[in-house]
Amino acid sequence: MYGEVRTGAGQAGTRRGKALRGGGFGRSAVLDQSGSPCPSTPTRPARTALAFRSADQDRPAIPERDGSAMTQTAAARRPIGRTTLYFFGALGGILFGYDLGVISGVLPFIGKLWGLSGWDKGVITASISIGAIVGASFSSRLNEKLGRRRTIMVAAVVVIIGTIAATFSPTFALLIVSRLVIGVGIGLSSSTVPTYLSELAPARLRGAMGALNQIFIVLGILIAFLVSYGLGTSGNWRLMFAGAIVPAVILLAGLGFLPETPRWLVANGQEEQARAVLLSSHGGGVNVDEEIGTIREVIRLDSESAKTRFRDLLTPTVRPMLVVALLLAMGQQFSGVNAVNAYFPTMLIGLGFATQAALLSGVLLGVTKFLFTAWVVFVVDRWGRKPLLLIGNVLMVLTLVAAGFIVLEVHDTATKGILMLVAMVLYLVGYELGWGAVVWVMMAEVFPLKVRAAGMGVSSVVLWAATGIISAVFPIISDPGALGLGGSMFLFAGINVVLFFLTKWLVPETKGRSLEEIELDLRGRTHSKARA
Numbered sequence: 001m002y003g004e005v006r007t008g009a010g011q012a013g014t015r016r017g018k019a020l021r022g023g024g025f026g027r028s029a030v031l032d033q034s035g036s037p038c039p040s041t042p043t044r045p046a047r048t049a050l051a052f053r054s055a056d057q058d059r060p061a062i063p064e065r066d067g068s069a070m071t072q073t074a075a076a077r078r079p080i081g082r083t084t085l086y087f088f089g090a091l092g093g094i095l096f097g098y099d100l101g102v103i104s105g106v107l108p109f110i111g112k113l114w115g116l117s118g119w120d121k122g123v124i125t126a127s128i129s130i131g132a133i134v135g136a137s138f139s140s141r142l143n144e145k146l147g148r149r150r151t152i153m154v155a156a157v158v159v160i161i162g163t164i165a166a167t168f169s170p171t172f173a174l175l176i177v178s179r180l181v182i183g184v185g186i187g188l189s190s191s192t193v194p195t196y197l198s199e200l201a202p203a204r205l206r207g208a209m210g211a212l213n214q215i216f217i218v219l220g221i222l223i224a225f226l227v228s229y230g231l232g233t234s235g236n237w238r239l240m241f242a243g244a245i246v247p248a249v250i251l252l253a254g255l256g257f258l259p260e261t262p263r264w265l266v267a268n269g270q271e272e273q274a275r276a277v278l279l280s281s282h283g284g285g286v287n288v289d290e291e292i293g294t295i296r297e298v299i300r301l302d303s304e305s306a307k308t309r310f311r312d313l314l315t316p317t318v319r320p321m322l323v324v325a326l327l328l329a330m331g332q333q334f335s336g337v338n339a340v341n342a343y344f345p346t347m348l349i350g351l352g353f354a355t356q357a358a359l360l361s362g363v364l365l366g367v368t369k370f371l372f373t374a375w376v377v378f379v380v381d382r383w384g385r386k387p388l389l390l391i392g393n394v395l396m397v398l399t400l401v402a403a404g405f406i407v408l409e410v411h412d413t414a415t416k417g418i419l420m421l422v423a424m425v426l427y428l429v430g431y432e433l434g435w436g437a438v439v440w441v442m443m444a445e446v447f448p449l450k451v452r453a454a455g456m457g458v459s460s461v462v463l464w465a466a467t468g469i470i471s472a473v474f475p476i477i478s479d480p481g482a483l484g485l486g487g488s489m490f491l492f493a494g495i496n497v498v499l500f501f502l503t504k505w506l507v508p509e510t511k512g513r514s515l516e517e518i519e520l521d522l523r524g525r526t527h528s529k530a531r532a
Contacts, residue, residue, distance in 0.1 A: 133468070332436075
């Protein structure tokens with residue numbers, strides 16, 4: 001039982017158990033049909049408030065930080081609708097998606113312009129990932145110091161600067177540098193937006209809000225494919241790059257009106273502002289005292305420990321969740337998706353398609369990604385995260401094996417291209433069902449509050465490193481002198497088989513549970529195992 005768990009903080013585990021049972025979050029909690037704690041359970045909100053006050057009687061007040069108090073107060077008290085809140089919060093995904101997708105339309109043109117080799121194409125594609133590693137590495141410190149909202153604003157400014165430089169780059173070398181700068185902004189955004197959304201959304205909607213981030217990512221990819229196709233006849237690749245400025249400017253402007261997350265505000269001594277944000281983002285039915293009490297209890301437990309360090313991710317309590325997050329981050333890219341996103345038009349051109357036909361096929365892939373990602377929003381909180389990951393793996397394995405056989409065994413050019421297009425569309429259906437939206441949702445869910453920013457930073461670094469590896473290596477291994485395109489498809493299929501079993505054994509289900517409940521349950525289970 002939770003009440004019997006002891007932590008390194010002495011009686012913290014016992015007090016935590018009492019508070020949670022009073023608040024409806026313990027094992028005896030009444031759940032609604034979605035699996036979330038039922039807010040209408042009689043008398044429990046009052047008991048929760050009392051329990052948390054009892055647990056926190058001797059806790060000193062969290063000091064107000066003057067540097068951001070006035071700004072955050074103004075933002076928190078603006079009457080922002082939830083639709084606006086989530087729309088602008090997830091808009092950073094468009095930056096991510098557009099800059100990932102636009103390179104697929106640019107490569108055929110700069111390849112001819114500068115006579116690029118397979119290695120050169122890999123470098124220019126992977127350069128954004130290398131920059132993203134740098135950005136993600138700094139995201140944790142910026143998140144803790146500036147907050148989630150202002151970190152995303154910094155990311156938008158960096159992307160704008162890099163995009164302008166890429167648009168006017170006169171040489172291949174300067175274009176690589178520009179893409180590195182864009183990557184820094186994308187790295188900051190990709191590791192912060194999921195945290196921002198997960199901390200704003202109520203537990204019953206958190207999966208959908210995390211999936212919303214992925215919807216905006218694939219929408220960005222689709223927009224990039226459409227822009228590339230529209231500009232394909234003119235070959236104006238510079239204007240293709242310039243398109244990223246539009247979502248970056250909209251994001252920067254919109255975030256000026258949005259609030260910081262309740263968890264960051266409470267942690268920085270701005271509890272009244274946090275209450276206003278909870279009412280704005282969760283709706284009038286939220287029990288604010290209960291939510292604030294839960295957040296304060298987690299912060300109290302974390303305050304008893306030393307200042308957050310990256311090595312805290314290796315503690316016995318957090319290590320299992322770090323393993324899960326890294327598995328998800330690496331698995332998303334080693335599944336082969338970025339090879340398809342970045343190189344599919346190039347693949348089809350190599351199989352005999354005309355450039356415009358190949359770019360139009362890319363648009364079809366983008367539409368597929370968008371439709372199935374949108375559908376996941378409606379099932380992620382009903383089906384659960386883990387089943388979607390496993391279903392996605394199965395479908396990806398089948399379609400990648402089929403793609404390998406198509407490349408090796410079908411010799412008619414037109415038939416081969418059409419069958420390859422069908423196989424890749426079905427592959428992306430599997431990816432978007434599982435490893436697209438669900439990965440970003442779960443990476444933001446699994447880490448405790450104290451190390452959430454650090455955990456997301458490390459996970460994003462690993463994800464971008466994996467993206468860079470696939471982007472750089474795929475043109476080389478898919479060369480006819482190496483594995484070839486067919487052999488590369490079989491390789492990715494084998495990786496997905498391994499991912500299926502690792503997911504089945506290691507990944508927990510987080511559906512319908514509050515972030516604090518996941519953390520406190522993780523602490524309790526870890527210490528229970530230690531005592532056993």
